[in-house]
Amino acid sequence: MACSDNVAQRLESRKQQAVLSNTTTNSVRQRKKQRGTTPVPHSEDEVLTKPITTNKKTASPAKKGFQIGHAIGLTVVTALAFITRFYKINHPNEVVFDEVHFGKYLQRTYFFDVHPPFGKLLFALMGWFVGFDGDFKFDNIGDSYIDHKVPYVAFRTMPALLGSLTVSVVYMTMWESGYSIPAALLAAGLVLFDNAHVGQTRLILLDATLIFSMACSIFAYVRFYKMRHAPFSRKWWKWLLLTGVALSCVISTKYVGVFTFVTIGTAVAIDLWYLLDIQTGLTLQEFGYHFGARAFGLIVVPFCFYLFWFQVHFAILYRSGTGDDFMSPAFQETLADNLMTLSSTNINYYDTITIRHKDTKVYLHSHTARYPLRYEDGRISSQGQQVTGYPHNDTNNNWIILPSSNLPEVKTGLPVLNGDAVRLQHVVTNTMLLSHDVASPYFPTNQEFTTVDQETAAQRLNDTLFEIRIEGLRQGAEFKTMAGQFKLIHFPSKVAMWTHTKPLPEWGFKQQEINGNKNVQQTSNLWYVDDIVGLAENDARNERAPKVVKTLPFLVKWFELQRAMFHHNNALTSSHPYASHPIQWPYLLRGVSFWTKNDTREQIYFLGNPIGWWLASSLLAVFAGIIGADQVTRRRGVDALDHRTRSKLYNSTGYFFIAWMTHYVAFFVMGRQLFLHHYLPAHLASALVTGALLDFVFNTDNIDETVPEHVRALQSGKRSARRTLTGVMPSSPSAPNVATPLSWIVGGVILAAVIGGFFFYAPLTYGTPGLSVEQVLQRKWLGYDLHFAK
Template sequence: MADQGSVRQRKKRGTTPAVGSDEDVFSKAITRNQKSTGPVAPKGYNLGHSIGLSVVTLLAFFTRFYKISHPNEVVFDEVHFGKFASFYLQRTYFFDVHPPFGKLLFALMGWFVGFDGDFKFDNIGDSYIDNRVPYVAFRTMPALLGSLTVPVVYMTMWESGYSLPAALLAAGLVLFDNAHVAQTRLILLDATLIFSMACSILAYVRFYKMRHAPFSRKWWKWLLLTGVALSCVISTKYVGVFTFVTIGTAVAIDLWGLLDVNTGLTLQEFGYHFGARIVGLIVVPFCFYLFWFQVHFAILYRSGTGDDFMTPAFQETLADNMMTLSSVNINYYDTITLRHKDTKAYLHSHVAKYPLRYDDGRISSQGQQVTGYPHNDTNNQWIILPAANLAEKKTGLGVKNGDVVRLHHVITDTILLSHDVASPYYPTNQEFTTVDQETALNRINDTLFEIKIEGARGGADFKTMAGQFKLIHFPSKVAMWTHTKPLPEWGFKQQEINGNKNVQQTSNLWFVEDITSLQDNDPRNDKTPKVVKTLPFLVKYFELQRAMFHHNNALTSSHPYASHPIQWPYLLRGVSFWTKNDTREQIYFLGNPVGWWLASSLLAVFAGIIGADQVTKRRGVDALDFRTRSKLYNSTGYFFIAWATHYIAFFVMGRQLFLHHYLPAHLASSLVTGALLDFVFNSEGQDETVPDHVKAAQSGKKPAVRTLTGVLPSSPSAPNSANSLSWIVAGVILAAVLGGFLFFAPLTYGSPGLSVEQILQRKWLGYDLHFAK
């Protein structure tokens, strides 16, 4: 409706009484506009919704907390997120690809109940009872959030102006969905993610409903609450960025509408709107996001399992870190052992040669093999030499970051060399071999390697353990690298060593484990107590971010229960969470087929309706009244965008994907389903009442005030009233959904155990259930 800019324009034209200040005029205009938005919802309308909200909330708590103590064993990914809570409580550093917010909630719950973190959730099936773990308290956190998600879905429909049957249907699809129940009653992160996503959608609906009172207290409140909810989404899992895209799309369309000259906003006033959204939806979420990482670093101050993922500089900020406590400066002519950071294989060589031809017909140099070997023996020992052949051996000279060195293999008296010959497994990577001393003199350049210590300044000391480095072949600029695929019998099943052209890969990192030639009287044995160092927060934050993104993208290995996005809407594959052979009980993660297939079908129906409406409009047939079309595009379209943004992006991901990744999109599809129920059964028919700004646009006149619209649930002038047919359809659908939920409930709750015949009855699409024989 009106805003300050448009009121001022009307005042100048004489259509607004020149009484009081501009602020008074604006306040009165806002009051009039708010009063003129439509009739107040009848008491029965609000009473019905209040009762409906209460019912779905009670049922949500019952379905999520029912048998929450069963099973009393570690289930599926509880091995990860329960373990992380234990690490938090023991203050030991760990590494995970997800941001810390959701895991901190579990740690908080463990702290509340006095859990000491001694139990490490190592294996699926480990007993909670035998180890005295307060697992019910841990599961209460996601169950609470999962329960609250259902009323949030209901309130989203209510606040968007939908009828009682539509709100019940949308909430019921989430309430009685087996996948939502199973995933939100175990020690997993998805309950936090989905609840935060639902709150983001609801908060933005409430914010948008305040668009006629911009910059008021409530307008700011709902804008900032939207930002806080978005922060919780992205601070739980990085797929929360899809919720940002949903809200961002709605904001962009809203701002595009505000930019229209017919709104009466000056460019300065538009800038205020734009800046407010930047602050509320970007700056505030990012600050909260950083805050959780600050809490993460503050709690985890002791050395732990995550040390290996971080640079030595980071590890020096952790108390009790063995790598930094035992580090020793390396001098030229020291005999050292080098180890690969990721695979822990030693740099190794032996007298055996590469074969003349490999299996694919390529020819090797037939040089001495250089391999990665998992065990420590004398063939792993190398002497680090300066680049120049010095007539006089100078001991005590320290190796520095950026030095160019040579490596002498002790046992075979050869020099490490790399050259332009393809490696055994990688035709694009260079072969590593060793040559005798005379050949090395003639090919001196091919034996030169630069030491580049990760995260260190030029000239920094090269140390054992703490100095993770890349060994760069000086002439060709490839990095020494290895991988886990074993060589054939001719290579004794050891790892291939080759030159990687992608120098930036973190898998190129090595470290010196030991100086085997260090004498007892060497002054380097006199270790002074190491002081725990500090790093600026942003340095630690960016290092952790790089590691998280790298390892998240590296999750590409196959998994027996992984699935593809195209399978999710049709519920073609589930995940086995837990089994117990004695009682034939199992938890199989699977959605409610009735609800999923209905919601997926109606997504296609919605797209068809939009397409048909566009075609008929092009042919001059206006089949929909203004209010119905506005709600179809703005409100239902908003929910459809939420579904698309939370689903389509998974098609371009290369990492492991599972059915639970579809749960946020399924929630959005439930909102679309409820909205379409109103569209089909509760449309008010042809309504010739067209808003003034539309009439003005049709006539070519410029209105004084234009109602601001966008892709978001619009506030209808009157709440929808449900006819009897919509009640019948909603009741039939919910009854069918409830039946599907109860039918698959034994697989959701892991109880009771089922007979072979009962299991076969539930293999609707060939689900790989246990105990089917």
């Protein structure tokens, strides 16, 4: 007892000395502050939260063993990652599922895709390295790579390499966060031996780039935060900028990369909130430097790189291609060999023209048949002459463009201008296009389009007037064939002429309905003049002078492409037989069929490792329960956790949990098609949480013997909760977790089960060997829709 009292007295004495020293430091701080530096700790809490630095030369044998053990673990998991990703990478030698269409980069022809260009540019770079000419279009699943002499193994090497390195980054994230070797092995092993990660990252797909960049972002921010007590140093700037570069790669691969921005942004916001505390000793000016540096490194730098990849995209794709139709006429005229550049012609009044819908390509058409008196739902029509959309070119598609009669006499040869009010005369039936307040056949809210004879048209002049509204051009610009995509706006009612793909019944000859759409802003209202019919031989417009390819400012093209990408991404709402809902992902309720071969009964079925996914998903709920229980018990005065354990649980494991939430929850509000592969980034985060919880349950924190005794005494005492939530980041690596024998046993058992699940489903991941009916049925654990099950 006397010995214990003496120890307590010495600890109390050293604690008082530390407080006295901090008081002296405070007075020095007031006299001598340096811009951009974090002040010396001035409270017990700050003593505890500041990492204890040690001289590497005097590091303990235990710590050296910790580093060596982790180095060996990293080497092992990296080697196994390369083996699992590159095993039989040449099989199958056919197009599998959604292997990307990157060949167009090598042909320099413009194409459109809903994803940013970075990931596709990496594949194009690999194709350029191996001399691929881009002729093969990857059009159909099952097309032979061998027959078309495609160096597909080289292309698959790119995602396989990134997928292998992702496992290494997961391990290093756990290492740098101060977790034990079993915890790091478990987290990396859940990704290493996951069938979904292996299957998705050994095919020519974009997800390997996305997931690797996401993992690098999380790791780089860990390294940056560990430099928080040396702000604005060279290493501090290095890891801040590397975090920004990694973030730019994520968002430049797929737009779902914005979830990684939210993850890092949340951690930064919490960190800045801590720095704003007056007890940190920062002035508002110094806080502004911290805020500005983070804004520059994590917003400005990623955005600049994001713009750079689009600049490369535009520079490479300078020729007309399949993506032209997605862009405006002004954009298309910047592409070489584009029809708008080669054949666009000014349209004059009294020209006979054909008009086509931009999206469905049908012609504006009319014929002598009339709308029925009553439609199927009992509504009454006008019984006027039908106006429809017709896919083939014939004389019933010809219309004469006339001026409105309320303007002065317009002579032949006067050009039609943007904003003019015009009338359209159907050539074959000599009738005038008209719209009025009568419901269309399929849309009771939309107006009917019909034609009327000349006498009726003269009496109902206003109903025959339509405004030419050309997209992207100023009022008064010349109206041209091909180049002038326009909306035909009914003058009195302000509805836009529109069509859709659902065919009319037999009375409409299965042609498309034309009606007046009240949503004028809808992009599907666009039409263009396909041709001028019967242009006189002596017309000056027959002389086609060579046309120069136009230019547009980079930002104008970039903004237009962004709008088109977002629009078409959101429009991916059609059903798909293998689409799934986010609620199904964590517990792996269904997968996706990638490829089948009937002769050998081989198939690639995209599915995760059920054992690993079920474990990780369950532990996410356990983590939430632990946090809830800790909060409730502390409200009742029960403090079951020491300060360092609680800090690591909230800050480090909480960081990984935030990464899981931000990469998962947002999918519930999306209306587009969703598939299981959208969960892979969130699964990676759940693997980190799983490894962290292994340490929380089975391991203990090691207090390095080089830590000053007074700090060690303070660390062992009861702590307030005030700094538990400051900074989302692992604890100091100077106090790594010590692995207990039980953690090795539990981690080993879990990994053994995960490895068993991986090999059990490996035939569906690698597509070989073929399985018998009995073997397929054995793998239908949750009723997966596997092929060859009978």
